[in-house]
Amino acid sequence: MRVIAYIRVSTEKQLDGYGLDVQRDAVRAWARTNGHRLVLIFTEEGVSGKLEERPALAEALRALKDGQADGIVVPKLDRLARDLVVQEQLIAEVWRMGATVFSAVASEADYLVDDPADPSRKLIRQVLGAVSEYERAMIALRLRSGRARKAASGGYAYGAPAYGQKAVDKELTEDTREQDALARMIELADDGKSLREICAELEKEGHRPxxxxxxxxxxxxxxxxxxxxxA
Structure with a gap:
Protein backbone atom coordinates (compact mmCIF):
# COMPACT_ATOMS: atom_id res chain seq x y z
CA MET A 1 0.00 0.00 0.00
CA ARG A 2 1.15 3.55 -0.72
CA VAL A 3 1.26 5.57 2.49
CA ILE A 4 2.21 9.06 3.53
CA ALA A 5 3.57 9.90 6.97
CA TYR A 6 2.79 12.83 9.23
CA ILE A 7 5.26 13.78 11.96
CA ARG A 8 5.08 16.68 14.39
CA VAL A 9 7.05 18.30 17.17
CA SER A 10 5.67 21.06 19.33
CA THR A 11 8.38 21.89 21.87
CA GLU A 12 12.01 22.96 21.94
CA LYS A 13 12.85 19.76 23.80
CA GLN A 14 11.44 17.66 21.00
CA LEU A 15 13.26 19.73 18.38
CA ASP A 16 16.59 19.31 20.16
CA GLY A 17 16.22 15.75 21.37
CA TYR A 18 14.06 12.80 20.43
CA GLY A 19 11.82 14.57 17.94
CA LEU A 20 11.77 14.63 14.17
CA ASP A 21 14.63 12.25 13.40
CA VAL A 22 13.27 9.60 15.75
CA GLN A 23 9.78 9.98 14.29
CA ARG A 24 11.09 9.70 10.71
CA ASP A 25 12.99 6.55 11.63
CA ALA A 26 9.88 5.10 13.27
CA VAL A 27 7.57 5.56 10.27
CA ARG A 28 10.23 4.36 7.82
CA ALA A 29 10.88 1.23 9.89
CA TRP A 30 7.13 0.62 10.17
CA ALA A 31 6.69 0.88 6.39
CA ARG A 32 9.56 -1.55 5.73
CA THR A 33 8.35 -4.05 8.32
CA ASN A 34 4.76 -4.02 7.06
CA GLY A 35 5.55 -4.00 3.34
CA HIS A 36 4.14 -0.54 2.57
CA ARG A 37 5.65 2.08 0.25
CA LEU A 38 6.27 5.39 2.00
CA VAL A 39 5.80 8.03 -0.68
CA LEU A 40 5.88 11.30 1.30
CA ILE A 41 6.63 12.54 4.82
CA PHE A 42 4.86 15.71 5.95
CA THR A 43 6.67 17.52 8.75
CA GLU A 44 5.22 19.97 11.26
CA GLU A 45 7.98 21.68 13.22
CA GLY A 46 7.54 23.51 16.50
CA VAL A 47 3.76 23.88 16.36
CA SER A 48 0.94 23.07 18.73
CA GLY A 49 -1.75 20.50 18.09
CA LYS A 50 -4.32 23.11 17.02
CA LEU A 51 -5.67 22.33 13.55
CA GLU A 52 -5.48 25.91 12.30
CA GLU A 53 -1.74 26.01 13.07
CA ARG A 54 -0.83 22.87 11.11
CA PRO A 55 -0.44 23.57 7.39
CA ALA A 56 1.56 20.36 6.86
CA LEU A 57 -1.38 18.30 8.12
CA ALA A 58 -3.66 20.10 5.68
CA GLU A 59 -1.19 19.23 2.90
CA ALA A 60 -1.17 15.58 4.00
CA LEU A 61 -4.97 15.40 3.92
CA ARG A 62 -5.00 17.00 0.46
CA ALA A 63 -2.49 14.40 -0.72
CA LEU A 64 -4.82 11.63 0.46
CA LYS A 65 -7.82 13.30 -1.17
CA ASP A 66 -5.89 13.65 -4.44
CA GLY A 67 -5.11 9.93 -4.43
CA GLN A 68 -1.37 10.25 -3.89
CA ALA A 69 -1.57 7.57 -1.19
CA ASP A 70 -3.99 5.04 0.28
CA GLY A 71 -3.22 5.63 3.93
CA ILE A 72 -1.47 7.85 6.46
CA VAL A 73 0.87 6.69 9.23
CA VAL A 74 1.85 8.61 12.35
CA PRO A 75 4.70 7.62 14.66
CA LYS A 76 2.24 7.71 17.57
CA LEU A 77 -1.44 8.58 17.74
CA ASP A 78 -0.84 11.73 19.79
CA ARG A 79 1.19 13.17 16.88
CA LEU A 80 -2.09 13.29 14.97
CA ALA A 81 -3.87 15.08 17.80
CA ARG A 82 -3.75 15.59 21.56
CA ASP A 83 -7.40 16.53 21.67
CA LEU A 84 -9.95 13.71 21.69
CA VAL A 85 -12.52 15.50 19.53
CA VAL A 86 -9.89 16.55 16.97
CA GLN A 87 -8.44 13.03 16.95
CA GLU A 88 -11.79 11.46 16.14
CA GLN A 89 -12.61 14.13 13.54
CA LEU A 90 -9.33 13.55 11.71
CA ILE A 91 -9.66 9.77 11.76
CA ALA A 92 -13.24 10.03 10.45
CA GLU A 93 -12.14 12.43 7.70
CA VAL A 94 -9.45 10.01 6.52
CA TRP A 95 -11.95 7.14 6.55
CA ARG A 96 -14.44 9.20 4.51
CA MET A 97 -11.76 9.50 1.83
CA GLY A 98 -11.56 5.72 1.71
CA ALA A 99 -8.07 5.80 3.22
CA THR A 100 -6.60 4.14 6.30
CA VAL A 101 -4.97 5.54 9.44
CA PHE A 102 -1.95 3.68 10.82
CA SER A 103 0.23 4.11 13.90
CA ALA A 104 3.85 2.98 14.05
CA VAL A 105 3.19 1.91 17.66
CA ALA A 106 2.10 -1.71 17.48
CA SER A 107 -0.10 -1.48 20.58
CA GLU A 108 -2.19 1.28 18.95
CA ALA A 109 -2.72 -0.43 15.60
CA ASP A 110 -5.77 -2.52 16.58
CA TYR A 111 -7.65 0.53 17.86
CA LEU A 112 -7.54 2.40 14.54
CA VAL A 113 -10.24 0.19 13.02
CA ASP A 114 -13.85 0.41 14.15
CA ASP A 115 -15.24 -3.11 14.36
CA PRO A 116 -19.01 -3.39 15.08
CA ALA A 117 -18.31 -6.83 16.53
CA ASP A 118 -15.76 -5.37 18.96
CA PRO A 119 -16.77 -1.89 20.21
CA SER A 120 -13.96 -2.03 22.78
CA ARG A 121 -11.53 -0.97 20.03
CA LYS A 122 -13.19 2.42 19.68
CA LEU A 123 -13.50 2.75 23.45
CA ILE A 124 -9.79 2.11 24.04
CA ARG A 125 -8.78 4.51 21.24
CA GLN A 126 -10.91 7.24 22.76
CA VAL A 127 -9.57 6.57 26.25
CA LEU A 128 -6.03 6.92 24.88
CA GLY A 129 -7.07 10.16 23.19
CA ALA A 130 -8.53 11.47 26.44
CA VAL A 131 -5.29 10.65 28.27
CA SER A 132 -3.29 12.55 25.63
CA GLU A 133 -5.62 15.53 26.01
CA TYR A 134 -5.15 15.44 29.80
CA GLU A 135 -1.35 15.30 29.40
CA ARG A 136 -1.46 18.32 27.08
CA ALA A 137 -3.52 20.26 29.64
CA MET A 138 -1.04 19.41 32.41
CA ILE A 139 1.90 20.52 30.25
CA ALA A 140 0.14 23.82 29.57
CA LEU A 141 -0.51 24.26 33.30
CA ARG A 142 3.15 23.69 34.16
CA LEU A 143 4.22 26.17 31.47
CA ARG A 144 1.85 28.83 32.78
CA SER A 145 3.07 28.30 36.33
CA GLY A 146 6.70 28.52 35.25
CA ARG A 147 6.09 31.69 33.28
CA ALA A 148 4.28 33.28 36.20
CA ARG A 149 7.23 32.55 38.50
CA LYS A 150 9.69 33.95 35.96
CA ALA A 151 7.59 37.08 35.42
CA ALA A 152 7.40 37.62 39.17
CA SER A 153 11.20 37.60 39.32
CA GLY A 154 11.42 40.19 36.53
CA GLY A 155 12.48 37.91 33.66
CA TYR A 156 11.18 37.38 30.15
CA ALA A 157 8.38 34.89 30.70
CA TYR A 158 6.88 33.87 27.39
CA GLY A 159 8.87 30.93 26.10
CA ALA A 160 11.34 30.89 23.23
CA PRO A 161 11.43 34.24 21.40
CA ALA A 162 10.01 34.30 17.88
CA TYR A 163 12.39 34.11 14.94
CA GLY A 164 14.09 37.49 14.55
CA GLN A 165 14.23 38.15 18.29
CA LYS A 166 16.32 37.03 21.26
CA ALA A 167 16.23 37.50 25.01
CA VAL A 168 19.16 39.51 26.39
CA ASP A 169 19.36 40.44 30.08
CA LYS A 170 15.71 39.42 30.54
CA GLU A 171 14.58 41.71 27.72
CA LEU A 172 13.57 41.00 24.12
CA THR A 173 15.77 42.50 21.43
CA GLU A 174 16.19 42.04 17.68
CA ASP A 175 18.53 39.33 16.43
CA THR A 176 20.37 40.96 13.51
CA ARG A 177 21.24 37.68 11.79
CA GLU A 178 17.68 36.42 11.97
CA GLN A 179 16.25 39.78 10.89
CA ASP A 180 18.37 39.52 7.73
CA ALA A 181 16.95 36.06 7.09
CA LEU A 182 13.39 37.34 7.62
CA ALA A 183 13.96 40.16 5.15
CA ARG A 184 15.25 37.65 2.61
CA MET A 185 12.21 35.39 3.17
CA ILE A 186 9.84 38.27 2.48
CA GLU A 187 11.81 39.26 -0.62
CA LEU A 188 11.69 35.71 -2.00
CA ALA A 189 7.98 35.35 -1.19
CA ASP A 190 7.23 38.66 -2.93
CA ASP A 191 9.10 37.30 -5.97
CA GLY A 192 6.60 34.43 -6.08
CA LYS A 193 8.85 31.69 -4.72
CA SER A 194 7.15 28.69 -3.11
CA LEU A 195 7.81 27.79 0.52
CA ARG A 196 10.07 24.91 -0.52
CA GLU A 197 11.99 27.16 -2.91
CA ILE A 198 12.45 29.70 -0.12
CA CYS A 199 13.79 26.95 2.16
CA ALA A 200 16.32 25.88 -0.46
CA GLU A 201 17.47 29.45 -1.10
CA LEU A 202 17.86 30.24 2.61
CA GLU A 203 20.01 27.15 3.13
CA LYS A 204 22.05 27.94 0.01
CA GLU A 205 22.74 31.47 1.27
CA GLY A 206 23.70 30.30 4.76
CA HIS A 207 20.68 31.58 6.68
CA ARG A 208 19.96 29.24 9.59
CA PRO A 209 16.75 28.54 11.50
CA ALA A 231 4.41 45.03 9.62
Whole structure:
Protein backbone atom coordinates (compact mmCIF):
# COMPACT_ATOMS: atom_id res chain seq x y z
CA MET A 1 0.00 0.00 0.00
CA ARG A 2 1.15 3.55 -0.72
CA VAL A 3 1.26 5.57 2.49
CA ILE A 4 2.21 9.06 3.53
CA ALA A 5 3.57 9.90 6.97
CA TYR A 6 2.79 12.83 9.23
CA ILE A 7 5.26 13.78 11.96
CA ARG A 8 5.08 16.68 14.39
CA VAL A 9 7.05 18.30 17.17
CA SER A 10 5.67 21.06 19.33
CA THR A 11 8.38 21.89 21.87
CA GLU A 12 12.01 22.96 21.94
CA LYS A 13 12.85 19.76 23.80
CA GLN A 14 11.44 17.66 21.00
CA LEU A 15 13.26 19.73 18.38
CA ASP A 16 16.59 19.31 20.16
CA GLY A 17 16.22 15.75 21.37
CA TYR A 18 14.06 12.80 20.43
CA GLY A 19 11.82 14.57 17.94
CA LEU A 20 11.77 14.63 14.17
CA ASP A 21 14.63 12.25 13.40
CA VAL A 22 13.27 9.60 15.75
CA GLN A 23 9.78 9.98 14.29
CA ARG A 24 11.09 9.70 10.71
CA ASP A 25 12.99 6.55 11.63
CA ALA A 26 9.88 5.10 13.27
CA VAL A 27 7.57 5.56 10.27
CA ARG A 28 10.23 4.36 7.82
CA ALA A 29 10.88 1.23 9.89
CA TRP A 30 7.13 0.62 10.17
CA ALA A 31 6.69 0.88 6.39
CA ARG A 32 9.56 -1.55 5.73
CA THR A 33 8.35 -4.05 8.32
CA ASN A 34 4.76 -4.02 7.06
CA GLY A 35 5.55 -4.00 3.34
CA HIS A 36 4.14 -0.54 2.57
CA ARG A 37 5.65 2.08 0.25
CA LEU A 38 6.27 5.39 2.00
CA VAL A 39 5.80 8.03 -0.68
CA LEU A 40 5.88 11.30 1.30
CA ILE A 41 6.63 12.54 4.82
CA PHE A 42 4.86 15.71 5.95
CA THR A 43 6.67 17.52 8.75
CA GLU A 44 5.22 19.97 11.26
CA GLU A 45 7.98 21.68 13.22
CA GLY A 46 7.54 23.51 16.50
CA VAL A 47 3.76 23.88 16.36
CA SER A 48 0.94 23.07 18.73
CA GLY A 49 -1.75 20.50 18.09
CA LYS A 50 -4.32 23.11 17.02
CA LEU A 51 -5.67 22.33 13.55
CA GLU A 52 -5.48 25.91 12.30
CA GLU A 53 -1.74 26.01 13.07
CA ARG A 54 -0.83 22.87 11.11
CA PRO A 55 -0.44 23.57 7.39
CA ALA A 56 1.56 20.36 6.86
CA LEU A 57 -1.38 18.30 8.12
CA ALA A 58 -3.66 20.10 5.68
CA GLU A 59 -1.19 19.23 2.90
CA ALA A 60 -1.17 15.58 4.00
CA LEU A 61 -4.97 15.40 3.92
CA ARG A 62 -5.00 17.00 0.46
CA ALA A 63 -2.49 14.40 -0.72
CA LEU A 64 -4.82 11.63 0.46
CA LYS A 65 -7.82 13.30 -1.17
CA ASP A 66 -5.89 13.65 -4.44
CA GLY A 67 -5.11 9.93 -4.43
CA GLN A 68 -1.37 10.25 -3.89
CA ALA A 69 -1.57 7.57 -1.19
CA ASP A 70 -3.99 5.04 0.28
CA GLY A 71 -3.22 5.63 3.93
CA ILE A 72 -1.47 7.85 6.46
CA VAL A 73 0.87 6.69 9.23
CA VAL A 74 1.85 8.61 12.35
CA PRO A 75 4.70 7.62 14.66
CA LYS A 76 2.24 7.71 17.57
CA LEU A 77 -1.44 8.58 17.74
CA ASP A 78 -0.84 11.73 19.79
CA ARG A 79 1.19 13.17 16.88
CA LEU A 80 -2.09 13.29 14.97
CA ALA A 81 -3.87 15.08 17.80
CA ARG A 82 -3.75 15.59 21.56
CA ASP A 83 -7.40 16.53 21.67
CA LEU A 84 -9.95 13.71 21.69
CA VAL A 85 -12.52 15.50 19.53
CA VAL A 86 -9.89 16.55 16.97
CA GLN A 87 -8.44 13.03 16.95
CA GLU A 88 -11.79 11.46 16.14
CA GLN A 89 -12.61 14.13 13.54
CA LEU A 90 -9.33 13.55 11.71
CA ILE A 91 -9.66 9.77 11.76
CA ALA A 92 -13.24 10.03 10.45
CA GLU A 93 -12.14 12.43 7.70
CA VAL A 94 -9.45 10.01 6.52
CA TRP A 95 -11.95 7.14 6.55
CA ARG A 96 -14.44 9.20 4.51
CA MET A 97 -11.76 9.50 1.83
CA GLY A 98 -11.56 5.72 1.71
CA ALA A 99 -8.07 5.80 3.22
CA THR A 100 -6.60 4.14 6.30
CA VAL A 101 -4.97 5.54 9.44
CA PHE A 102 -1.95 3.68 10.82
CA SER A 103 0.23 4.11 13.90
CA ALA A 104 3.85 2.98 14.05
CA VAL A 105 3.19 1.91 17.66
CA ALA A 106 2.10 -1.71 17.48
CA SER A 107 -0.10 -1.48 20.58
CA GLU A 108 -2.19 1.28 18.95
CA ALA A 109 -2.72 -0.43 15.60
CA ASP A 110 -5.77 -2.52 16.58
CA TYR A 111 -7.65 0.53 17.86
CA LEU A 112 -7.54 2.40 14.54
CA VAL A 113 -10.24 0.19 13.02
CA ASP A 114 -13.85 0.41 14.15
CA ASP A 115 -15.24 -3.11 14.36
CA PRO A 116 -19.01 -3.39 15.08
CA ALA A 117 -18.31 -6.83 16.53
CA ASP A 118 -15.76 -5.37 18.96
CA PRO A 119 -16.77 -1.89 20.21
CA SER A 120 -13.96 -2.03 22.78
CA ARG A 121 -11.53 -0.97 20.03
CA LYS A 122 -13.19 2.42 19.68
CA LEU A 123 -13.50 2.75 23.45
CA ILE A 124 -9.79 2.11 24.04
CA ARG A 125 -8.78 4.51 21.24
CA GLN A 126 -10.91 7.24 22.76
CA VAL A 127 -9.57 6.57 26.25
CA LEU A 128 -6.03 6.92 24.88
CA GLY A 129 -7.07 10.16 23.19
CA ALA A 130 -8.53 11.47 26.44
CA VAL A 131 -5.29 10.65 28.27
CA SER A 132 -3.29 12.55 25.63
CA GLU A 133 -5.62 15.53 26.01
CA TYR A 134 -5.15 15.44 29.80
CA GLU A 135 -1.35 15.30 29.40
CA ARG A 136 -1.46 18.32 27.08
CA ALA A 137 -3.52 20.26 29.64
CA MET A 138 -1.04 19.41 32.41
CA ILE A 139 1.90 20.52 30.25
CA ALA A 140 0.14 23.82 29.57
CA LEU A 141 -0.51 24.26 33.30
CA ARG A 142 3.15 23.69 34.16
CA LEU A 143 4.22 26.17 31.47
CA ARG A 144 1.85 28.83 32.78
CA SER A 145 3.07 28.30 36.33
CA GLY A 146 6.70 28.52 35.25
CA ARG A 147 6.09 31.69 33.28
CA ALA A 148 4.28 33.28 36.20
CA ARG A 149 7.23 32.55 38.50
CA LYS A 150 9.69 33.95 35.96
CA ALA A 151 7.59 37.08 35.42
CA ALA A 152 7.40 37.62 39.17
CA SER A 153 11.20 37.60 39.32
CA GLY A 154 11.42 40.19 36.53
CA GLY A 155 12.48 37.91 33.66
CA TYR A 156 11.18 37.38 30.15
CA ALA A 157 8.38 34.89 30.70
CA TYR A 158 6.88 33.87 27.39
CA GLY A 159 8.87 30.93 26.10
CA ALA A 160 11.34 30.89 23.23
CA PRO A 161 11.43 34.24 21.40
CA ALA A 162 10.01 34.30 17.88
CA TYR A 163 12.39 34.11 14.94
CA GLY A 164 14.09 37.49 14.55
CA GLN A 165 14.23 38.15 18.29
CA LYS A 166 16.32 37.03 21.26
CA ALA A 167 16.23 37.50 25.01
CA VAL A 168 19.16 39.51 26.39
CA ASP A 169 19.36 40.44 30.08
CA LYS A 170 15.71 39.42 30.54
CA GLU A 171 14.58 41.71 27.72
CA LEU A 172 13.57 41.00 24.12
CA THR A 173 15.77 42.50 21.43
CA GLU A 174 16.19 42.04 17.68
CA ASP A 175 18.53 39.33 16.43
CA THR A 176 20.37 40.96 13.51
CA ARG A 177 21.24 37.68 11.79
CA GLU A 178 17.68 36.42 11.97
CA GLN A 179 16.25 39.78 10.89
CA ASP A 180 18.37 39.52 7.73
CA ALA A 181 16.95 36.06 7.09
CA LEU A 182 13.39 37.34 7.62
CA ALA A 183 13.96 40.16 5.15
CA ARG A 184 15.25 37.65 2.61
CA MET A 185 12.21 35.39 3.17
CA ILE A 186 9.84 38.27 2.48
CA GLU A 187 11.81 39.26 -0.62
CA LEU A 188 11.69 35.71 -2.00
CA ALA A 189 7.98 35.35 -1.19
CA ASP A 190 7.23 38.66 -2.93
CA ASP A 191 9.10 37.30 -5.97
CA GLY A 192 6.60 34.43 -6.08
CA LYS A 193 8.85 31.69 -4.72
CA SER A 194 7.15 28.69 -3.11
CA LEU A 195 7.81 27.79 0.52
CA ARG A 196 10.07 24.91 -0.52
CA GLU A 197 11.99 27.16 -2.91
CA ILE A 198 12.45 29.70 -0.12
CA CYS A 199 13.79 26.95 2.16
CA ALA A 200 16.32 25.88 -0.46
CA GLU A 201 17.47 29.45 -1.10
CA LEU A 202 17.86 30.24 2.61
CA GLU A 203 20.01 27.15 3.13
CA LYS A 204 22.05 27.94 0.01
CA GLU A 205 22.74 31.47 1.27
CA GLY A 206 23.70 30.30 4.76
CA HIS A 207 20.68 31.58 6.68
CA ARG A 208 19.96 29.24 9.59
CA PRO A 209 16.75 28.54 11.50
CA UNK A 210 16.65 29.15 15.24
CA UNK A 211 17.07 25.43 15.89
CA UNK A 212 18.53 22.71 13.73
CA UNK A 213 20.22 22.96 10.34
CA UNK A 214 17.37 22.63 7.86
CA UNK A 215 14.51 24.94 6.95
CA UNK A 216 11.03 23.45 6.65
CA UNK A 217 8.10 24.97 4.73
CA UNK A 218 6.01 25.08 7.92
CA UNK A 219 8.69 27.13 9.69
CA UNK A 220 9.03 29.57 6.80
CA UNK A 221 5.25 29.95 6.57
CA UNK A 222 5.02 30.72 10.28
CA UNK A 223 7.87 33.27 10.08
CA UNK A 224 6.26 35.01 7.10
CA UNK A 225 2.86 35.11 8.78
CA UNK A 226 4.28 36.69 11.94
CA UNK A 227 6.45 39.16 10.02
CA UNK A 228 3.55 40.36 7.89
CA UNK A 229 1.23 40.63 10.88
CA UNK A 230 3.80 42.80 12.66
CA ALA A 231 4.41 45.03 9.62
Missing amino acids: KRGDRWHPTTVNRCLTRARAA
